[in-house]
Amino acid sequence: MVRKLLNVTGLLLAPFLQLMAQSQYELNSGWACANVSDVTVKGEALSSPTYGLKGWLPATVPGTVLTTLLNNKLVPDPFYGMNNERIPDIYTTGRDHYTYWFVKDFSEATPAADGQVWLHFRGVNDGCDIYLNGHRLNATTHYGTYIRHSYNITSFLAKDGKNRLAVIVYPPAIVGNPNGGQGGDGTIAKNVGPQYTAGWDWIQPMRDRNTGIWDKVTIEKTGAVNVSNPHVVTLVPGPRWPDAKQAPATVRVSAELDNATAKSIAGTLRYTIGGVTVSSKVTLAPKAHTEVQLPDLELKDPKLWWPAGYGPQHLYQSKVEFVENNKVDDTEEITVGVREIRTFWNAHTRSRELSVNGQNIFIKGGNWITSDAMFRFTDERYDAEVRFHRDMNLNLIRIWGGSLTERPEFFKACDKYGMLVFQDFWMSGDCNGRWVDPMKKEDQWTRRQYPDDHRLWINSAADQVKLLRNHASLAFWCGGNEITPPKDIFDVLADSIMPKLDGTRYFFHYSNTDSMSYNMLGGNGDGPYNWQPLNVFWNERTWPFNSEVGSVGVGDLESLERFIPKENLVSPENKKGGVDSVWDYHKYIPYFNSLDPYGKPKDIRDWTNKAQLVNYDQYRGLMEGFSSHMWDWYTGVIIWKTQNPWTALRGQHYDYYLDPNACLYGNRTGAAPVHGMINPTDGTVFIVNNTFNYYHDIMLQLKAYDMKGNDTLITQVFCEIGPSNVQKIMNVKNFLDKLGEKEGVFLAVRLIKADKTVMDDNLYWFPDAKGNYSGLQNMQAAKPRITATKSGNDIHVKISNPENGPLAFFNRVSLVDAQTKKRILPVFYNDNYVSVVPGEEKVVIISGDAIARSGKAQVTVSGWNLAEQVIEIK
Incomplete structure (x- = not known):
């Protein structure tokens, strides 16, 4: 995305900077909020530091209105039981119910000389007006969930350094009827925002439609010249091997510069990576904005970035900076993975094939919605979730189009763990008119033209390309989930935004387009999406690059107890009316009679334990079945889906609380390198x-x-x-x-x-x-010897099964709190649901930062023919 400089009522606006600059901090605490109906003054008065805020609620920023209400105990947890039904829906209440003022006092003095101070918003849903110290910053209301916006606030800072920011946040203009359809009645897609908030087949509606300052707000301080939107491209010609001495790679870098002053400035733009620097002399006219392309940089014997399972994920710390008179005005730090991604058409499979650094990669992926349905994002949670995907032996995550362009912190974790990313834009076949749907308010022709504001959609897409394009993990862009954007949007996206602002990644028209995977005669398309006999995965041919195929995913009893009331913990039965209402509300999909061959479940604990056997077998079989036809039938497969950002009872390898189930370890086994x-x-x-x-x-x-x-x-x-x-x-x-x-x-x-x-x-x-x-x-009980030993930061659990006895079958190892006996989350197991044959032993290694934070812990081990044992850690 080319950053544009707009001069509106004397303010300098520019998209938010992705990377940590020379001096930057986040406004992430000390906010207060009030409903619009309780505020009687306008923004100019409210943003005066002397205006009293008596009775205002402490607010969560970044966060949604619903998050703030939950944190203040004004609504029940919508992820538990039927609580979501107790929260008023915006479709019924009207938009004012979730329209809120947010206020933040902060200290920042007026800078000396040519210093500049910038206020950046990385995401507000959906509209907002912004005031600082009695001044309105935006001339017209800001709209759009995804587009960043920024303000030069230097001239509006208080002389005493005590400042007040006031932001009124408006919900989406069209909130949609949450009538039970995919995206409710579909009209949520008239906005440029997430569609799932009106409900989907894996979630109930988010009652505020995720209204709020949902992403970071930061203050940045620069000199006279601001560096923004650096673009780093790495060229790695020829086939490479991870362990070999490498021929040089070429690094191409550009950046945008803004002279915020009324005088001409001469200086140098320079870029440094791996101890090598390139630079160009630049002269900027007063108030000028320009993009500068630096000379190509040759990086000798580069350390390359590879997808998980194929090689290491080396990352360089690099920087772009502007220097004038031996003074650095601004620095943008960029983490770079040196790699080159290409795609080819495989004429045999008739599907897209991907190569990294000249080597073909068989895609084993998982579909992702978002980390948290209420946008409660943390670096730690992103890191844990992406690590789980790496631990499943996957190498790609697809970001589904009814949600977000994921945050830089997510991509940072993907860079770290070697997960390629397939990023959809914000369209879906359900809301945007691909199919006839009686649940939708408007006809297909009308829905085909959603959203209402095409220019906002285009500007948002351009902005997000700039935000994310430097990440080594980003492999594909995609127009939308199962449908292309409207023609005018698509043409700009394909012909202008992608080639001009990125130019290095393949752009799929939509997620199951023929350019990705040709639906050959005899193929069945995407899916299946529920429990299947294993012969389906092994023997029935589907799309040669299947973007969505999956199965069941209910966790064990401890997982269910976190969000299902005790009285509703009733085993589902495969008959009409055989599923409890809370299970149904949380989108349970049936296991049919797949548990019965193990013996009719005796109770809910027995049901969930037997479900884990099915889970393991399903995902091992899925990954093995696709792998067995690698390069013959298939070039890739993406599981629908590997995670839930809500407490749904379907398609997940770990629950919302980051507790893995047997799906993860079956997938890990089936997808082993x-x-x-x-x-x-x-x-x-x-x-x-x-x-x-x-x-x-x-x-x-x-x-x-x-x-x-x-x-x-x-x-x-x-x-x-x-x-x-x-x-x-x-x-x-x-x-x-x-x-x-x-x-x-x-x-x-x-x-x-x-x-x-x-x-x-x-x-x-x-x-x-x-x-x-x-x-x-009828198996006899196993009698293994089990020990747990602390080794550095990890815990090693050894299960030794003696000779002359049965297998110790399907054992779940858990790290638990010594007092509550509840699992410590998140932690990571190098394997789980392990079986040990007679005369052998296995070691399960437990790792993760939660171990050090947990206090006294113990290990529990229980299995098919092993009653639970509690093991002290030595």
């Missing part, structure tokens, strides 16, 4: 290699175990497999059918390296000839 696996429907064994390494002598070991722990070696054979490849090895269906006919059987599929260490360990459980897990239902 080098992996041995079996098609459970026909007994064919495969090895898949999602790395750049060539493996010559790896041993494939197949060993079956009966319910008593007796083992049968089926085969042990040396194999080799090339980079980014899948190989069919053999078929063992007859062995398994015979061994498991009466009670079912376990199958351990292992890959063993030349040094005899296990590189991949995958345990399957197969039913008996009737399709029931009769053997599991």
Whole structure:
């Protein structure tokens, strides 16, 4: 996005700076607020530091109005039970009910000489007017959830340095009827903002439609010249290898400069990365705005950035600065990952294929809504959620179009953990008219032209491209979820914004467009979205780059207890009326009869424990099924979906409270970089290699175990497999059918390296000839020895299963508070829901900053045939 300088009533406006400048701080505490009906004066009077604020509420900024009301105990937690029904909806109350004034007093003196002070807003939903010390800063009301705005407040600062900022925030102009449809009646999409706030099939409506100063407000101090919107492009020609000495990379940098003074200024713009600097001399006319392109910089033997699973994520700290008379006016610090992303059309699969640094990447992704449905964002939460995706052995996150362009802090975590990002813009097939929908207020032709203000949408898109384009993790832009924007918007986006403001990333017209994935004859499109027999994932061909496919995702009992009242913790039954009303309100999707082969659940705890077996099997099967057809049927798959920003009972690998369930670990196993696996429907064994390494002598070991722990070696054979490849090895269906006919059987599929260490360990459980897990239902109790030891900042939990006994099957390891016995969250397990065969041991490593903050902790371990044990940490 080219930053434009507008002169409105003497004010200098410019989009907010993405990166920490020479002197910048956030206004994130000490705010007060009041409903518009309780404020009798205008903004000029209210913003006077002497005006009293008696009776005003402490406000949460960044945050929504609903967040502030919740924090003041004026509304119940909308994430718990049926509480959301107790909160008035804006469609019924009218917009004034959620129209609020926000006031912040802060200290900032008028700068000396040519110094400038800027006020930046990174996100307000949806409209606002802004006042400082008796002056209105914006000549016309600001609109748009996403577009940033900024004001030069130097001349309006109080002489004594005591300032007051007053902001009135208006809800979206069209709030929409939350009638139960996707996006309610669809009219929420007439605004330039998130559509899910009127409700979706994974969330109930956000009653204030997320009105508020939802993103950061900052003060920045610069010299006479302000540096903004730096653009860093890295060119890495030719195929590269992570561990090799690298040929040079080229770094191209530009930045925009604003001379805020009434005099001409001469100086130097310079950029530094990896100890190398390039610069250009610049002369700026009074009040001038210009964009400067620096000479290309050659970075020798660069340390490259790779997606997760393929290599390290090296990041350079770099900076752009403007210098005049040996004085730095402004510095913009930029974290840079040196990499080059390209895409190609795979004529065999008829789908898009991605390469990073000249190497093809098989996409294993997860769909993401947003971190929190009430926009309560923190760096720590972003880091934890993205780390969970890395731990699932995924390499891409798609940001769904009914929500946000995600925040820089999210992208920072993706840069850190090697997660590529597929970023939709703010359209959806549901609200924006792709389908006939009786829940929608207006017809498809009308909805096809949403939003009402196309120019605002275009300006917002341009602004967000500039905000995010420097992140190494950002791989794709996309016009919208399952539909393109209207033609005039699309043309500007495709022909102007993308080539001029980015030019380095592929732009998909919409999320399942033919340019991404051609719906071949016999293909079924996106989905499925619920529990499926495993043969669907393995044997039924779908879109060759499937942007949405998923299954169930209910957590265990401890997870449900966090948001479902005790009286509603009733096991669902697969019949009409068999689902509790609170479960239904929280968007439960059925497991059908998938739990029954394990034995009819006895109670809710038994139900949730058996659901974890289904969860694990579903997502392991999904990732294995797609991987088995890598480069033949598929170039990528993106799970719908891996997380919930609300307490929904569907499609999640960890709950809203950051507690993983078995989906995460089944996915982790099925998506392992080098992996041995079996098609459970026909007994064919495969090895898949999602790395750049060539493996010559790896041993494939197949060993079956009966319910008593007796083992049968089926085969042990040396194999080799090339980079980014899948190989069919053999078929063992007859062995398994015979061994498991009466009670079912376990199958351990292992890959063993030349040094005899296990590189991949995958345990399957197969039913008996009737399709029931009769053997599991009658297993003897396991008697493992379990220890927990503190090792540095981590905790090592060792589970040792003695010989001459059964497997210790499907054990959940938890770090808990010693007093409450509730899980400490978030922490990270290198594996979980682990099984240990007789005569062996496994170590589960627990890590995360919450360990140090938790006080006295213990470890609990419980499994299918292991009663819960509490382990002291030594």
